[in-house]
Amino acid sequence: MGTLICHTCQSTIAHFEDEKVTFLYSKCECKACTKADEESK
Numbered sequence: 928m929g930t931l932i933c934h935t936c937q938s939t940i941a942h943f944e945d946e947k948v949t950f951l952y953s954k955c956e957c958k959a960c961t962k963a964d965e966e967s968k
């Protein structure tokens with residue numbers, strides 16, 4: 928099983944089908960992460 932993790936707040940965004948255990952980092956749509964993204968521009 929694969930797990931998609933937010934690299935900003937470390938929360939689990941989603942799970943996806945995979946033959947092995949995989950972790951992928953992405954960005955979620957939570958307020959904290961959206962705010963952090965705007966401040967980094």
Ligand SMILES: [Zn+2]
Nearest residue numbers: 933936955960
């Ligand atoms: Zn997040």
